Amino acid sequence: MTVTGMNHFTVLTDQLEQTVNFYKDVLKLEDGYRPPLDFPGAWLYSGGAAVLHIIAGRPLPEEPAGVLDHMAFSATGLASVVKNLRSREIEYTLRQQKGSNVWQLFCFDPSGAKVELDFDASEALPE
Secondary structure, eight states: OOOOOOOOEEEEESOHHHHHHHHHHTTOOEEOOOOOOSSOEEEEEETTEEEEEEEESSOOOSSTTTTOOOEEEEOOOHHHHHHHHHHTTOOOEEEEOTTTOOEEEEEEOTTOOEEEEEEOTTSOOOO
């Protein structure tokens, strides 16, 4: 067997609407087809692929991260993302990775899952 790529991430939530809105409004993921599963949730898409599955209706772990530290997405538009986060009063940290100078922005979704957005080093530092 050879792994050929990442298929999707799954996050649990007790705030389905707020979590879906976070990923749609902040990360610009899009609603998409979800099979008729017997529990509430949503599948969110990027570039035609379901990259994030959100599951509601299950107990959340005591520690929001569990054993998964964070999920990372490649992104563009650093300045507009920062502006969007600030307007929503969502706290974030921003740093440049040593060596590659990739901009790494970290924030948390409404259920406490850590999200990383990686931007090309050539993107301008937001004001």
